[in-house]
Amino acid sequence: MADTTTPDTDDIPFNRDFPLAPGIVDEPVPGVRRIVCANPSPFTFTGTVSYIVGRGKVAIIDPGPDNEAHAQALLAAVQGEEVTHILVTHTHRDHSPNTPRIKAATGATVYAEGPHRASRPRYESEKITTESGADRDFVPDVRLADGELIHGDGWTLETVYTPGHTANHIAFAWPERKLMFIGDHVMGWSTSIVAPPDGSMVDYMASLDRLAAREEDVYFSGHGPTIPDARRFVRFLIRHRKAREASILHRLAKGEADIQTLVRAIYIGIDPRLTGAAGYSVLAHLEDLVARNVVATSGDPVIGGVYRLV
Structure with missing residues:
Protein backbone atom coordinates (compact mmCIF):
# COMPACT_ATOMS: atom_id res chain seq x y z
CA MET A 1 0.00 0.00 0.00
CA ALA A 2 1.56 3.24 -1.16
CA ASP A 3 1.87 6.77 0.14
CA THR A 4 0.86 8.56 -3.08
CA THR A 5 1.02 11.94 -1.37
CA THR A 6 4.75 12.37 -1.96
CA PRO A 7 5.29 15.59 -3.96
CA ASP A 8 9.08 15.84 -3.98
CA THR A 9 10.07 12.64 -5.76
CA ASP A 10 12.60 13.93 -8.27
CA ASP A 11 15.35 12.25 -6.24
CA ILE A 12 13.73 8.81 -6.57
CA PRO A 13 13.73 7.04 -9.97
CA PHE A 14 10.13 5.85 -9.74
CA ASN A 15 8.88 3.64 -12.56
CA ARG A 16 5.13 3.68 -13.24
CA ASP A 17 5.43 1.64 -16.43
CA PHE A 18 3.74 -1.63 -15.50
CA PRO A 19 1.42 -2.75 -18.29
CA LEU A 20 0.74 -6.29 -16.99
CA ALA A 21 -3.04 -6.75 -17.12
CA PRO A 22 -4.99 -8.45 -14.31
CA GLY A 23 -5.21 -12.22 -14.60
CA ILE A 24 -2.34 -12.52 -17.08
CA VAL A 25 0.66 -14.62 -16.04
CA ASP A 26 4.15 -13.51 -16.91
CA GLU A 27 7.60 -14.75 -15.88
CA PRO A 28 9.98 -11.82 -15.28
CA VAL A 29 12.84 -14.19 -14.43
CA PRO A 30 13.04 -17.99 -14.64
CA GLY A 31 11.29 -19.59 -11.69
CA VAL A 32 9.24 -16.50 -10.78
CA ARG A 33 5.74 -15.96 -12.16
CA ARG A 34 3.40 -13.10 -11.24
CA ILE A 35 -0.26 -12.18 -11.61
CA VAL A 36 -1.86 -8.80 -10.89
CA CYS A 37 -5.22 -8.62 -9.12
CA ALA A 38 -7.89 -6.27 -10.49
CA ASN A 39 -7.93 -4.05 -7.40
CA PRO A 40 -6.43 -0.78 -8.67
CA SER A 41 -6.58 2.32 -6.47
CA PRO A 42 -4.52 5.38 -5.55
CA PHE A 43 -2.87 3.23 -2.87
CA THR A 44 -2.47 -0.09 -4.75
CA PHE A 45 -1.44 1.27 -8.20
CA THR A 46 -2.59 -1.26 -10.84
CA GLY A 47 -3.37 -3.85 -8.17
CA THR A 48 -1.78 -6.33 -5.80
CA VAL A 49 0.87 -8.56 -7.37
CA SER A 50 0.92 -12.24 -6.36
CA TYR A 51 3.99 -14.36 -7.09
CA ILE A 52 4.49 -18.04 -7.88
CA VAL A 53 7.92 -19.43 -6.99
CA GLY A 54 9.34 -22.56 -8.62
CA ARG A 55 7.93 -25.17 -10.98
CA GLY A 56 6.14 -28.40 -10.22
CA LYS A 57 5.99 -27.94 -6.45
CA VAL A 58 5.53 -24.21 -5.92
CA ALA A 59 4.94 -21.44 -3.40
CA ILE A 60 2.42 -18.62 -3.80
CA ILE A 61 3.40 -15.31 -2.20
CA ASP A 62 0.63 -12.89 -1.16
CA PRO A 63 -2.62 -14.38 -2.52
CA GLY A 64 -4.15 -10.90 -2.54
CA PRO A 65 -7.46 -9.39 -1.41
CA ASP A 66 -10.81 -11.14 -0.98
CA ASN A 67 -11.23 -11.68 -4.72
CA GLU A 68 -12.58 -14.89 -6.23
CA ALA A 69 -11.47 -14.04 -9.77
CA HIS A 70 -7.88 -13.50 -8.64
CA ALA A 71 -7.89 -16.77 -6.70
CA GLN A 72 -9.11 -18.59 -9.79
CA ALA A 73 -6.41 -16.95 -11.91
CA LEU A 74 -3.73 -18.09 -9.47
CA LEU A 75 -5.11 -21.63 -9.40
CA ALA A 76 -5.30 -21.74 -13.20
CA ALA A 77 -1.67 -20.63 -13.41
CA VAL A 78 -0.54 -23.60 -11.31
CA GLN A 79 -2.85 -26.19 -12.85
CA GLY A 80 -1.05 -29.54 -12.92
CA GLU A 81 1.40 -28.37 -10.24
CA GLU A 82 1.36 -28.76 -6.45
CA VAL A 83 1.17 -25.67 -4.24
CA THR A 84 3.15 -26.62 -1.15
CA HIS A 85 3.56 -23.21 0.49
CA ILE A 86 1.51 -20.01 0.84
CA LEU A 87 3.71 -17.14 2.03
CA VAL A 88 2.27 -13.84 3.27
CA THR A 89 4.39 -10.70 3.66
CA HIS A 90 1.89 -8.81 5.85
CA THR A 91 -1.75 -8.62 6.82
CA HIS A 92 -3.21 -5.63 5.00
CA ARG A 93 -6.47 -6.42 3.27
CA ASP A 94 -4.99 -6.16 -0.21
CA HIS A 95 -2.49 -8.97 0.50
CA SER A 96 -3.76 -11.75 2.79
CA PRO A 97 -7.57 -12.26 2.68
CA ASN A 98 -7.48 -14.55 -0.38
CA THR A 99 -5.33 -17.01 1.57
CA PRO A 100 -8.25 -19.23 2.75
CA ARG A 101 -9.41 -19.75 -0.85
CA ILE A 102 -5.97 -20.87 -2.01
CA LYS A 103 -5.46 -23.07 1.06
CA ALA A 104 -8.86 -24.73 0.64
CA ALA A 105 -8.12 -25.52 -3.00
CA THR A 106 -4.55 -26.73 -2.54
CA GLY A 107 -4.05 -27.85 1.07
CA ALA A 108 -0.84 -25.80 1.18
CA THR A 109 0.70 -24.69 4.48
CA VAL A 110 0.44 -20.97 5.27
CA TYR A 111 3.56 -19.16 6.48
CA ALA A 112 3.80 -15.61 7.88
CA GLU A 113 5.30 -13.67 10.77
CA GLY A 114 2.01 -13.79 12.64
CA PRO A 115 -1.48 -12.29 12.93
CA HIS A 116 -2.01 -8.58 12.45
CA ARG A 117 -0.88 -6.29 15.24
CA ALA A 118 -0.11 -2.60 15.58
CA SER A 119 3.42 -1.29 15.96
CA ARG A 120 2.51 0.20 19.33
CA PRO A 121 -0.51 0.27 21.66
CA ARG A 122 -3.00 3.05 21.08
CA TYR A 123 -2.62 5.99 23.42
CA GLU A 124 -5.45 6.79 25.82
CA SER A 125 -5.89 10.11 24.00
CA GLU A 126 -6.45 8.39 20.65
CA LYS A 127 -9.89 7.48 19.44
CA ILE A 128 -10.31 3.71 19.62
CA THR A 129 -11.00 2.46 16.12
CA THR A 130 -10.12 -0.60 14.09
CA GLU A 131 -7.83 -0.02 11.14
CA SER A 132 -9.99 -0.63 8.11
CA GLY A 133 -7.01 -1.92 6.16
CA ALA A 134 -6.13 -4.72 8.56
CA ASP A 135 -6.97 -8.38 7.96
CA ARG A 136 -7.73 -9.40 11.54
CA ASP A 137 -8.97 -12.86 10.56
CA PHE A 138 -5.60 -14.04 9.29
CA VAL A 139 -3.72 -16.68 11.30
CA PRO A 140 -0.81 -18.57 9.69
CA ASP A 141 -0.19 -22.27 10.11
CA VAL A 142 3.50 -21.57 10.71
CA ARG A 143 4.88 -18.42 12.31
CA LEU A 144 8.22 -17.39 10.86
CA ALA A 145 11.19 -15.94 12.70
CA ASP A 146 13.76 -13.61 11.17
CA GLY A 147 16.40 -15.55 9.26
CA GLU A 148 14.36 -18.73 9.05
CA LEU A 149 14.80 -20.77 5.87
CA ILE A 150 11.82 -22.09 3.91
CA HIS A 151 12.74 -25.01 1.68
CA GLY A 152 10.86 -25.94 -1.47
CA ASP A 153 11.47 -28.02 -4.57
CA GLY A 154 14.42 -26.28 -6.23
CA TRP A 155 14.27 -23.12 -4.11
CA THR A 156 15.09 -21.93 -0.61
CA LEU A 157 13.77 -18.61 0.70
CA GLU A 158 15.02 -16.71 3.73
CA THR A 159 12.67 -14.78 6.01
CA VAL A 160 13.78 -11.16 6.39
CA TYR A 161 11.91 -9.28 9.13
CA THR A 162 11.12 -5.79 7.79
CA PRO A 163 8.73 -4.02 10.20
CA GLY A 164 7.61 -0.47 9.54
CA HIS A 165 4.78 -0.59 7.02
CA THR A 166 3.18 -3.01 9.50
CA ALA A 167 4.59 -4.58 12.64
CA ASN A 168 4.39 -8.08 11.13
CA HIS A 169 5.88 -7.26 7.73
CA ILE A 170 8.42 -9.73 6.36
CA ALA A 171 10.18 -10.13 3.04
CA PHE A 172 11.35 -13.34 1.42
CA ALA A 173 14.89 -13.39 0.04
CA TRP A 174 16.15 -15.92 -2.48
CA PRO A 175 19.85 -15.53 -1.66
CA GLU A 176 21.06 -17.93 -4.33
CA ARG A 177 19.37 -15.73 -6.96
CA LYS A 178 20.13 -12.40 -5.22
CA LEU A 179 16.48 -11.38 -5.38
CA MET A 180 13.82 -10.60 -2.81
CA PHE A 181 10.04 -10.57 -2.60
CA ILE A 182 9.80 -7.30 -0.72
CA GLY A 183 6.04 -6.94 -0.10
CA ASP A 184 5.06 -3.31 0.49
CA HIS A 185 8.21 -2.21 2.28
CA VAL A 186 9.74 -0.98 -0.99
CA MET A 187 7.80 -0.19 -4.15
CA GLY A 188 9.14 0.98 -7.49
CA TRP A 189 6.20 3.25 -8.35
CA SER A 190 5.77 5.19 -5.07
CA THR A 191 6.91 5.46 -1.48
CA SER A 192 5.23 3.10 0.98
CA ILE A 193 2.73 4.42 3.51
CA VAL A 194 3.77 4.37 7.17
CA ALA A 195 0.71 5.20 9.30
CA PRO A 196 0.85 4.90 13.11
CA PRO A 197 -0.10 2.96 15.12
CA ASP A 198 -0.26 0.33 12.37
CA GLY A 199 3.18 1.36 11.15
CA SER A 200 6.31 2.85 12.67
CA MET A 201 8.81 5.21 11.05
CA VAL A 202 11.52 4.14 13.50
CA ASP A 203 11.07 0.53 12.45
CA TYR A 204 10.68 1.46 8.78
CA MET A 205 14.00 3.34 8.63
CA ALA A 206 15.82 0.59 10.52
CA SER A 207 14.48 -1.95 8.02
CA LEU A 208 15.64 0.18 5.09
CA ASP A 209 19.12 0.36 6.61
CA ARG A 210 19.12 -3.40 6.98
CA LEU A 211 18.04 -3.96 3.39
CA ALA A 212 20.74 -1.60 2.10
CA ALA A 213 23.37 -3.82 3.74
CA ARG A 214 22.12 -7.03 2.12
CA GLU A 215 23.19 -8.56 -1.19
CA GLU A 216 19.91 -8.76 -3.13
CA ASP A 217 20.06 -6.88 -6.46
CA VAL A 218 16.42 -7.22 -7.55
CA TYR A 219 13.15 -6.69 -5.66
CA PHE A 220 9.73 -8.02 -6.59
CA SER A 221 7.22 -5.73 -4.92
CA GLY A 222 3.62 -6.12 -3.78
CA HIS A 223 2.57 -3.44 -6.29
CA GLY A 224 4.13 -2.29 -9.52
CA PRO A 225 7.14 -3.30 -11.59
CA THR A 226 10.35 -5.11 -10.74
CA ILE A 227 12.93 -2.96 -8.96
CA PRO A 228 16.42 -3.42 -10.44
CA ASP A 229 19.54 -2.09 -8.68
CA ALA A 230 17.58 -2.55 -5.48
CA ARG A 231 20.16 -1.45 -2.93
CA ARG A 232 20.70 1.83 -4.77
CA PHE A 233 16.93 2.35 -4.82
CA VAL A 234 16.80 1.76 -1.06
CA ARG A 235 19.44 4.44 -0.57
CA PHE A 236 17.26 6.83 -2.59
CA LEU A 237 14.36 6.07 -0.25
CA ILE A 238 16.49 6.66 2.86
CA ARG A 239 17.57 10.07 1.54
CA HIS A 240 13.99 10.94 0.65
CA ARG A 241 12.65 10.09 4.11
CA LYS A 242 15.41 12.16 5.70
CA ALA A 243 14.49 15.06 3.41
CA ARG A 244 10.86 14.77 4.53
CA GLU A 245 12.02 14.96 8.13
CA ALA A 246 14.08 18.05 7.30
CA SER A 247 11.01 19.70 5.76
CA ILE A 248 9.03 19.11 8.95
CA LEU A 249 11.80 20.61 11.08
CA HIS A 250 12.11 23.58 8.72
CA ARG A 251 8.44 24.40 9.18
CA LEU A 252 8.57 23.93 12.96
CA ALA A 253 11.52 26.32 13.11
CA LYS A 254 8.99 29.02 12.17
Whole structure:
Protein backbone atom coordinates (compact mmCIF):
# COMPACT_ATOMS: atom_id res chain seq x y z
CA MET A 1 0.00 0.00 0.00
CA ALA A 2 1.56 3.24 -1.16
CA ASP A 3 1.87 6.77 0.14
CA THR A 4 0.86 8.56 -3.08
CA THR A 5 1.02 11.94 -1.37
CA THR A 6 4.75 12.37 -1.96
CA PRO A 7 5.29 15.59 -3.96
CA ASP A 8 9.08 15.84 -3.98
CA THR A 9 10.07 12.64 -5.76
CA ASP A 10 12.60 13.93 -8.27
CA ASP A 11 15.35 12.25 -6.24
CA ILE A 12 13.73 8.81 -6.57
CA PRO A 13 13.73 7.04 -9.97
CA PHE A 14 10.13 5.85 -9.74
CA ASN A 15 8.88 3.64 -12.56
CA ARG A 16 5.13 3.68 -13.24
CA ASP A 17 5.43 1.64 -16.43
CA PHE A 18 3.74 -1.63 -15.50
CA PRO A 19 1.42 -2.75 -18.29
CA LEU A 20 0.74 -6.29 -16.99
CA ALA A 21 -3.04 -6.75 -17.12
CA PRO A 22 -4.99 -8.45 -14.31
CA GLY A 23 -5.21 -12.22 -14.60
CA ILE A 24 -2.34 -12.52 -17.08
CA VAL A 25 0.66 -14.62 -16.04
CA ASP A 26 4.15 -13.51 -16.91
CA GLU A 27 7.60 -14.75 -15.88
CA PRO A 28 9.98 -11.82 -15.28
CA VAL A 29 12.84 -14.19 -14.43
CA PRO A 30 13.04 -17.99 -14.64
CA GLY A 31 11.29 -19.59 -11.69
CA VAL A 32 9.24 -16.50 -10.78
CA ARG A 33 5.74 -15.96 -12.16
CA ARG A 34 3.40 -13.10 -11.24
CA ILE A 35 -0.26 -12.18 -11.61
CA VAL A 36 -1.86 -8.80 -10.89
CA CYS A 37 -5.22 -8.62 -9.12
CA ALA A 38 -7.89 -6.27 -10.49
CA ASN A 39 -7.93 -4.05 -7.40
CA PRO A 40 -6.43 -0.78 -8.67
CA SER A 41 -6.58 2.32 -6.47
CA PRO A 42 -4.52 5.38 -5.55
CA PHE A 43 -2.87 3.23 -2.87
CA THR A 44 -2.47 -0.09 -4.75
CA PHE A 45 -1.44 1.27 -8.20
CA THR A 46 -2.59 -1.26 -10.84
CA GLY A 47 -3.37 -3.85 -8.17
CA THR A 48 -1.78 -6.33 -5.80
CA VAL A 49 0.87 -8.56 -7.37
CA SER A 50 0.92 -12.24 -6.36
CA TYR A 51 3.99 -14.36 -7.09
CA ILE A 52 4.49 -18.04 -7.88
CA VAL A 53 7.92 -19.43 -6.99
CA GLY A 54 9.34 -22.56 -8.62
CA ARG A 55 7.93 -25.17 -10.98
CA GLY A 56 6.14 -28.40 -10.22
CA LYS A 57 5.99 -27.94 -6.45
CA VAL A 58 5.53 -24.21 -5.92
CA ALA A 59 4.94 -21.44 -3.40
CA ILE A 60 2.42 -18.62 -3.80
CA ILE A 61 3.40 -15.31 -2.20
CA ASP A 62 0.63 -12.89 -1.16
CA PRO A 63 -2.62 -14.38 -2.52
CA GLY A 64 -4.15 -10.90 -2.54
CA PRO A 65 -7.46 -9.39 -1.41
CA ASP A 66 -10.81 -11.14 -0.98
CA ASN A 67 -11.23 -11.68 -4.72
CA GLU A 68 -12.58 -14.89 -6.23
CA ALA A 69 -11.47 -14.04 -9.77
CA HIS A 70 -7.88 -13.50 -8.64
CA ALA A 71 -7.89 -16.77 -6.70
CA GLN A 72 -9.11 -18.59 -9.79
CA ALA A 73 -6.41 -16.95 -11.91
CA LEU A 74 -3.73 -18.09 -9.47
CA LEU A 75 -5.11 -21.63 -9.40
CA ALA A 76 -5.30 -21.74 -13.20
CA ALA A 77 -1.67 -20.63 -13.41
CA VAL A 78 -0.54 -23.60 -11.31
CA GLN A 79 -2.85 -26.19 -12.85
CA GLY A 80 -1.05 -29.54 -12.92
CA GLU A 81 1.40 -28.37 -10.24
CA GLU A 82 1.36 -28.76 -6.45
CA VAL A 83 1.17 -25.67 -4.24
CA THR A 84 3.15 -26.62 -1.15
CA HIS A 85 3.56 -23.21 0.49
CA ILE A 86 1.51 -20.01 0.84
CA LEU A 87 3.71 -17.14 2.03
CA VAL A 88 2.27 -13.84 3.27
CA THR A 89 4.39 -10.70 3.66
CA HIS A 90 1.89 -8.81 5.85
CA THR A 91 -1.75 -8.62 6.82
CA HIS A 92 -3.21 -5.63 5.00
CA ARG A 93 -6.47 -6.42 3.27
CA ASP A 94 -4.99 -6.16 -0.21
CA HIS A 95 -2.49 -8.97 0.50
CA SER A 96 -3.76 -11.75 2.79
CA PRO A 97 -7.57 -12.26 2.68
CA ASN A 98 -7.48 -14.55 -0.38
CA THR A 99 -5.33 -17.01 1.57
CA PRO A 100 -8.25 -19.23 2.75
CA ARG A 101 -9.41 -19.75 -0.85
CA ILE A 102 -5.97 -20.87 -2.01
CA LYS A 103 -5.46 -23.07 1.06
CA ALA A 104 -8.86 -24.73 0.64
CA ALA A 105 -8.12 -25.52 -3.00
CA THR A 106 -4.55 -26.73 -2.54
CA GLY A 107 -4.05 -27.85 1.07
CA ALA A 108 -0.84 -25.80 1.18
CA THR A 109 0.70 -24.69 4.48
CA VAL A 110 0.44 -20.97 5.27
CA TYR A 111 3.56 -19.16 6.48
CA ALA A 112 3.80 -15.61 7.88
CA GLU A 113 5.30 -13.67 10.77
CA GLY A 114 2.01 -13.79 12.64
CA PRO A 115 -1.48 -12.29 12.93
CA HIS A 116 -2.01 -8.58 12.45
CA ARG A 117 -0.88 -6.29 15.24
CA ALA A 118 -0.11 -2.60 15.58
CA SER A 119 3.42 -1.29 15.96
CA ARG A 120 2.51 0.20 19.33
CA PRO A 121 -0.51 0.27 21.66
CA ARG A 122 -3.00 3.05 21.08
CA TYR A 123 -2.62 5.99 23.42
CA GLU A 124 -5.45 6.79 25.82
CA SER A 125 -5.89 10.11 24.00
CA GLU A 126 -6.45 8.39 20.65
CA LYS A 127 -9.89 7.48 19.44
CA ILE A 128 -10.31 3.71 19.62
CA THR A 129 -11.00 2.46 16.12
CA THR A 130 -10.12 -0.60 14.09
CA GLU A 131 -7.83 -0.02 11.14
CA SER A 132 -9.99 -0.63 8.11
CA GLY A 133 -7.01 -1.92 6.16
CA ALA A 134 -6.13 -4.72 8.56
CA ASP A 135 -6.97 -8.38 7.96
CA ARG A 136 -7.73 -9.40 11.54
CA ASP A 137 -8.97 -12.86 10.56
CA PHE A 138 -5.60 -14.04 9.29
CA VAL A 139 -3.72 -16.68 11.30
CA PRO A 140 -0.81 -18.57 9.69
CA ASP A 141 -0.19 -22.27 10.11
CA VAL A 142 3.50 -21.57 10.71
CA ARG A 143 4.88 -18.42 12.31
CA LEU A 144 8.22 -17.39 10.86
CA ALA A 145 11.19 -15.94 12.70
CA ASP A 146 13.76 -13.61 11.17
CA GLY A 147 16.40 -15.55 9.26
CA GLU A 148 14.36 -18.73 9.05
CA LEU A 149 14.80 -20.77 5.87
CA ILE A 150 11.82 -22.09 3.91
CA HIS A 151 12.74 -25.01 1.68
CA GLY A 152 10.86 -25.94 -1.47
CA ASP A 153 11.47 -28.02 -4.57
CA GLY A 154 14.42 -26.28 -6.23
CA TRP A 155 14.27 -23.12 -4.11
CA THR A 156 15.09 -21.93 -0.61
CA LEU A 157 13.77 -18.61 0.70
CA GLU A 158 15.02 -16.71 3.73
CA THR A 159 12.67 -14.78 6.01
CA VAL A 160 13.78 -11.16 6.39
CA TYR A 161 11.91 -9.28 9.13
CA THR A 162 11.12 -5.79 7.79
CA PRO A 163 8.73 -4.02 10.20
CA GLY A 164 7.61 -0.47 9.54
CA HIS A 165 4.78 -0.59 7.02
CA THR A 166 3.18 -3.01 9.50
CA ALA A 167 4.59 -4.58 12.64
CA ASN A 168 4.39 -8.08 11.13
CA HIS A 169 5.88 -7.26 7.73
CA ILE A 170 8.42 -9.73 6.36
CA ALA A 171 10.18 -10.13 3.04
CA PHE A 172 11.35 -13.34 1.42
CA ALA A 173 14.89 -13.39 0.04
CA TRP A 174 16.15 -15.92 -2.48
CA PRO A 175 19.85 -15.53 -1.66
CA GLU A 176 21.06 -17.93 -4.33
CA ARG A 177 19.37 -15.73 -6.96
CA LYS A 178 20.13 -12.40 -5.22
CA LEU A 179 16.48 -11.38 -5.38
CA MET A 180 13.82 -10.60 -2.81
CA PHE A 181 10.04 -10.57 -2.60
CA ILE A 182 9.80 -7.30 -0.72
CA GLY A 183 6.04 -6.94 -0.10
CA ASP A 184 5.06 -3.31 0.49
CA HIS A 185 8.21 -2.21 2.28
CA VAL A 186 9.74 -0.98 -0.99
CA MET A 187 7.80 -0.19 -4.15
CA GLY A 188 9.14 0.98 -7.49
CA TRP A 189 6.20 3.25 -8.35
CA SER A 190 5.77 5.19 -5.07
CA THR A 191 6.91 5.46 -1.48
CA SER A 192 5.23 3.10 0.98
CA ILE A 193 2.73 4.42 3.51
CA VAL A 194 3.77 4.37 7.17
CA ALA A 195 0.71 5.20 9.30
CA PRO A 196 0.85 4.90 13.11
CA PRO A 197 -0.10 2.96 15.12
CA ASP A 198 -0.26 0.33 12.37
CA GLY A 199 3.18 1.36 11.15
CA SER A 200 6.31 2.85 12.67
CA MET A 201 8.81 5.21 11.05
CA VAL A 202 11.52 4.14 13.50
CA ASP A 203 11.07 0.53 12.45
CA TYR A 204 10.68 1.46 8.78
CA MET A 205 14.00 3.34 8.63
CA ALA A 206 15.82 0.59 10.52
CA SER A 207 14.48 -1.95 8.02
CA LEU A 208 15.64 0.18 5.09
CA ASP A 209 19.12 0.36 6.61
CA ARG A 210 19.12 -3.40 6.98
CA LEU A 211 18.04 -3.96 3.39
CA ALA A 212 20.74 -1.60 2.10
CA ALA A 213 23.37 -3.82 3.74
CA ARG A 214 22.12 -7.03 2.12
CA GLU A 215 23.19 -8.56 -1.19
CA GLU A 216 19.91 -8.76 -3.13
CA ASP A 217 20.06 -6.88 -6.46
CA VAL A 218 16.42 -7.22 -7.55
CA TYR A 219 13.15 -6.69 -5.66
CA PHE A 220 9.73 -8.02 -6.59
CA SER A 221 7.22 -5.73 -4.92
CA GLY A 222 3.62 -6.12 -3.78
CA HIS A 223 2.57 -3.44 -6.29
CA GLY A 224 4.13 -2.29 -9.52
CA PRO A 225 7.14 -3.30 -11.59
CA THR A 226 10.35 -5.11 -10.74
CA ILE A 227 12.93 -2.96 -8.96
CA PRO A 228 16.42 -3.42 -10.44
CA ASP A 229 19.54 -2.09 -8.68
CA ALA A 230 17.58 -2.55 -5.48
CA ARG A 231 20.16 -1.45 -2.93
CA ARG A 232 20.70 1.83 -4.77
CA PHE A 233 16.93 2.35 -4.82
CA VAL A 234 16.80 1.76 -1.06
CA ARG A 235 19.44 4.44 -0.57
CA PHE A 236 17.26 6.83 -2.59
CA LEU A 237 14.36 6.07 -0.25
CA ILE A 238 16.49 6.66 2.86
CA ARG A 239 17.57 10.07 1.54
CA HIS A 240 13.99 10.94 0.65
CA ARG A 241 12.65 10.09 4.11
CA LYS A 242 15.41 12.16 5.70
CA ALA A 243 14.49 15.06 3.41
CA ARG A 244 10.86 14.77 4.53
CA GLU A 245 12.02 14.96 8.13
CA ALA A 246 14.08 18.05 7.30
CA SER A 247 11.01 19.70 5.76
CA ILE A 248 9.03 19.11 8.95
CA LEU A 249 11.80 20.61 11.08
CA HIS A 250 12.11 23.58 8.72
CA ARG A 251 8.44 24.40 9.18
CA LEU A 252 8.57 23.93 12.96
CA ALA A 253 11.52 26.32 13.11
CA LYS A 254 8.99 29.02 12.17
CA GLY A 255 6.76 28.15 15.12
CA GLU A 256 4.60 25.40 16.55
CA ALA A 257 2.10 23.75 14.26
CA ASP A 258 -0.51 21.03 14.12
CA ILE A 259 -0.34 18.26 11.55
CA GLN A 260 -2.83 19.89 9.18
CA THR A 261 -0.60 22.98 9.05
CA LEU A 262 2.46 20.83 8.41
CA VAL A 263 0.71 18.98 5.59
CA ARG A 264 -0.24 22.28 3.91
CA ALA A 265 3.35 23.51 4.18
CA ILE A 266 5.02 20.31 2.97
CA TYR A 267 2.58 18.80 0.45
CA ILE A 268 2.08 21.68 -1.94
CA GLY A 269 -0.80 21.08 -4.35
CA ILE A 270 -1.85 17.80 -2.77
CA ASP A 271 -5.07 16.13 -3.92
CA PRO A 272 -7.55 16.86 -1.09
CA ARG A 273 -8.53 13.18 -1.03
CA LEU A 274 -5.03 12.32 0.12
CA THR A 275 -4.57 14.80 2.97
CA GLY A 276 -5.54 12.20 5.57
CA ALA A 277 -2.82 9.80 4.41
CA ALA A 278 -0.35 12.68 4.29
CA GLY A 279 -1.21 13.56 7.88
CA TYR A 280 -0.41 10.07 9.09
CA SER A 281 2.86 10.08 7.16
CA VAL A 282 3.80 13.30 8.96
CA LEU A 283 2.71 11.78 12.28
CA ALA A 284 5.04 8.82 11.70
CA HIS A 285 7.97 11.21 11.36
CA LEU A 286 6.84 13.24 14.38
CA GLU A 287 6.64 10.14 16.57
CA ASP A 288 10.27 9.44 15.70
CA LEU A 289 11.31 13.05 16.33
CA VAL A 290 9.52 13.16 19.68
CA ALA A 291 11.17 9.89 20.73
CA ARG A 292 14.56 11.41 19.84
CA ASN A 293 13.74 14.57 21.86
CA VAL A 294 14.05 16.78 18.78
CA VAL A 295 10.36 17.76 18.75
CA ALA A 296 7.94 18.16 21.67
CA THR A 297 4.18 18.04 22.06
CA SER A 298 1.73 18.25 24.93
CA GLY A 299 0.80 14.70 25.86
CA ASP A 300 1.22 11.79 23.48
CA PRO A 301 2.28 12.30 19.84
CA VAL A 302 -1.10 11.86 18.15
CA ILE A 303 -2.76 13.01 14.94
CA GLY A 304 -4.52 15.90 16.69
CA GLY A 305 -1.45 17.19 18.55
CA VAL A 306 0.42 20.46 18.26
CA TYR A 307 4.19 20.17 17.78
CA ARG A 308 7.19 22.41 18.40
CA LEU A 309 10.96 22.18 18.34
CA VAL A 310 12.64 21.30 21.62
